[in-house]
Each structure stands twice: as C-alpha cells, then as structure tokens.
Amino acid sequence: MEDILSKLHYVLKEVEEFQADSKDKLERFKSVFIGRKGVVTELFEQMKEVAPEHRKELGQQLNRLKNFAEDRYKSLVDQVSELTESKSVSLSQDLTLPTIPENLGSVHPLTQVRWQIEEIFERMGFNISEGREIEDDWHNFSALNFPPDHPARDMQDTFFIEKNPDILLRTHTSTIQVRVMETQAPPIRTLCIGRVFRNEAISARAHCIFHQIEGLYVDRNVGFADLKQTLLHFVKELFGKNTKIRLRPSYFPFTEPSAELDISCLICKGEGCNMCKHTGWVEIGGTGMVDPNVLKSSGIDPVEFTGFAFGMGLERITNLKYQIRDLRLFTENDVRFLRQFATLS
Numbered sequence: 412m413e414d415i416l417s418k419l420h421y422v423l424k425e426v427e428e429f430q431a432d433s434k435d436k437l438e439r440f441k442s443v444f445i446g447r448k449g450v451v452t453e454l455f456e457q458m459k460e461v462a463p464e465h466r467k468e469l470g471q472q473l474n475r476l477k478n479f480a481e482d483r484y485k486s487l488v489d490q491v492s493e494l495t496e497s498k499s500v501s502l503s504q505d506l507t508l509p510t511i512p513e514n515l516g517s518v519h520p521l522t523q524v525r526w527q528i529e530e531i532f533e534r535m536g537f538n539i540s541e542g543r544e545i546e547d548d549w550h551n552f553s554a555l556n557f558p559p560d561h562p563a564r565d566m567q568d569t570f571f572i573e574k575n576p577d578i579l580l581r582t583h584t585s586t587i588q589v590r591v592m593e594t595q596a597p598p599i600r601t602l603c604i605g606r607v608f609r610n611e612a613i614s615a616r617a618h619c620i621f622h623q624i625e626g627l628y629v630d631r632n633v634g635f636a637d638l639k640q641t642l643l644h645f646v647k648e649l650f651g652k653n654t655k656i657r658l659r660p661s662y663f664p665f666t667e668p669s670a671e672l673d674i675s676c677l678i679c680k681g682e683g684c685n686m687c688k689h690t691g692w693v694e695i696g697g698t699g700m701v702d703p704n705v706l707k708s709s710g711i712d713p714v715e716f717t718g719f720a721f722g723m724g725l726e727r728i729t730n731l732k733y734q735i736r737d738l739r740l741f742t743e744n745d746v747r748f749l750r751q752f753a754t755l756s
C-alpha cells in the first residue's frame with residue numbers, strides 16, 4: 412500500500428509539472444499518463460495487490476489522479492493550440508507594409524562647412540594635416556616666434572596641463588603648421604584643421620572650445636600676391652562670386668607683414684547693416700607672410716623659401732554662412748537646431 416501511495420504522489424507531481432509546447436509533447440503526455448498503457452492504468456491494476464480494507468480509499472485517490480491528469484491534458488491542449496495560432500498570425504502579417512520610419516541623423520553644420528572648405532583648398536592643391544590637441548610650449552608658442560612674455564602665454568588665455576616644462580591644450584592650429592614644416596620639405600601646401608582651446612567664459616559670442624582652419628603655403632618665390640589671390644578665390648567659392656576681400660594691417664608674432672582678413676558683408680553686400688556694424692565688412696581671420704624666424708625654427712631656409720599662412724575660426728565662418736547668432740548651439744546637440752541642416756550636403 413505504502414509503495415503504491417508514494418508512486419501515486421510521484422505521478423501527481425509529474426503530471427502537475429509537465430510542460431507542453433508542441434503536439435508531440437501532448438502525445439507523449441497522453442501515452443505516459445492517461446493512455447491505456449499509461450501509468451494511471453498501471454496503478455489501477457496494482458490495486459488488486461492491496462489489502463481489501465484499503466482498496467476504497469486508494470480507489471478514490473486514483474480516481475482523483477485520473478481526473479487531474481485528464482484536466483491537465485485539456486489545459487495543455489489549449490496552451491499548445493494558442494501557441495500555434497499566434498505563430499500563424501505572425502506569419503499572416505503583411506510583410507510588405509512600410510516600417511515605422513527611423514529618425515535619420517544629419518551631418519553637423521560645422522562638419523558640413525569644414526568639408527566645403529577642405530574641398531575648395533584641395534582643388535587648389537592643398538592637402539589636409541591634423542596634429543595633436545595636447546601640445547608643448549615649443550609647437551604652440553616658441554617655434555612660432557612668441558616672445559617669452561607674450562600675453563597669450565598667460566594662464567588667463569591658455570589651459571596648462573603641466574608647468575615647467577609646459578604642456579598645454581593648443582590655443583591655435585598653427586601648431587600643426589610647425590609640425591608639418593619640421594617633418595616635410597617644401598613645397599608645402601597644407602590645410603591644418605582641428606579643435607582649439609582658450610580659457611574664455613562661455614557666452615553667445617565666445618567659447619573655450621572651438622575649431623580653426625589654418626593654411627600654409629611654403630615654396631620658392633611665394634609672395635603677398637599669392638596670398639591675396641588664394642584667399643580671394645577661396646571666399647568667392649565659399650560665399651559666392653561677388654564677395655570681396657579687404658586686408659587690414661595687423662600683428663601676429665609668426666607672420667610679417669600680417670593682416671586681418673575681412674569679407675564684404677553677406678547681408679547688405681557692403682551697404683552697411685547691423686551684422687557688419689554699418690561698415691560693410693566683416694572679419695573672418697588673420698593672415699600674413701610666414702616670419703623668417705618661424706621658417707628657421709622649423710628647419711627651412713628662409714633665404715631660399717618664403718611662404719604665407721592664414722587662419723580662421725570654423726564657427727565664425729559657419730555663423731556667417733547660416734546667420735547663427737549663438738555659438739553655444741553648436742555644442743548643445745539640440746535636434747531642433749541640427750535638423751535644419753539635414754538637407755544640406
């Protein structure tokens with residue numbers, strides 16, 4: 412009797428825990444538990460061996476097991492048919508329906524303008540050079556003829572990482588020009604592009620991180636006329652063929668003579684408006700003939716070779732091109748701003 416009872420409990424547990432996810436499993440359940448040769452029938456047969464006074468009780472228990480197994484079978488049949496039905500629903504879905512559209516990203520306006528500028532200079536035979544954002548004093552200042560007490564070397568303008576020897580975040584991309592001149596022999600025609608860092612409070616008009624594009628041309632017999640013609644061609648290509656340039660005398664330690672580069676105002680075409688503060692001109696960068704000291708520092712003979720250089724802010728050019736009034740928009744990643752540039756190439 413004890414034997415049959417423990418077997419019965421064991422079978423009960425098996426029936427309860429049986430899982431079916433296919434018709435095969437259902438068949439298996441049927442033949443193992445409730446079929447004519449299944450364990451429940453077998454247990455009923457074993458009743459003969461039990462003492463007559465226990466048979467009634469055992470019979471009731473076996474009947475309960477039989478009913479339980481049959482109910483369990485019915486619910487497993489329901490489960491399996493639900494599973495196969497949902498599969499056939501997914502197969503009957505229309506696979507040719509268009510999907511829910513994904514939001515596509517767009518190229519950042521600074522990158523778009525950078526690509527346009529690169530393309531213009533590449534057509535004039537310039538290549539592209541990149542340098543490093545963490546620089547030493549030599550490449551950022553000394554090789555560029557900055558005197559030891561120049562204010563740009565001040566902590567107020569420059570982010571220093573280490574002092575003595577000075578390691579800093581480059582304040583301009585002229586560092587790349589030095590690296591190119593140190594490693595390549597003229598003729599050099601290169602565009603140096605990258606992120607630069609200056610210790611400035613962030614506002615609509617200033618940021619501590621921005622991008623510069625600088626150009627360097629070193630060869631025999633390079634003169635100021637080459638500088639002027641190259642820059643004129645560039646601004647006509649980028650801003651339109653009626654754009655004019657103006658060069659105003661200026662000072663940079665690394666160029667002599669030096670000039671500020673202005674273009675005719677794109678809004679009023681030189682008539683005078685708020686954008687150009689009623690002068691008809693807007694400044695876009697600095698330029699000049701490479702100072703002989705700079706050529707010498709980088710191992711180029713200033714008697715044999717001359718060159719010109721120019722530099723401008725990528726954010727400033729982009730602002731002018733698209734009349735963006737707040738520099739901070741470039742780094743905030745607000746999709747409402749960025750999406751406006753999605754169709755531009």
Ligand code: PHE
Binds near residue numbers: 585
């Ligand atoms: N490096 C200069 C700056 O950051 C720009 C410049 C480059 C000026 C080359 C003249 C020639 O202000």
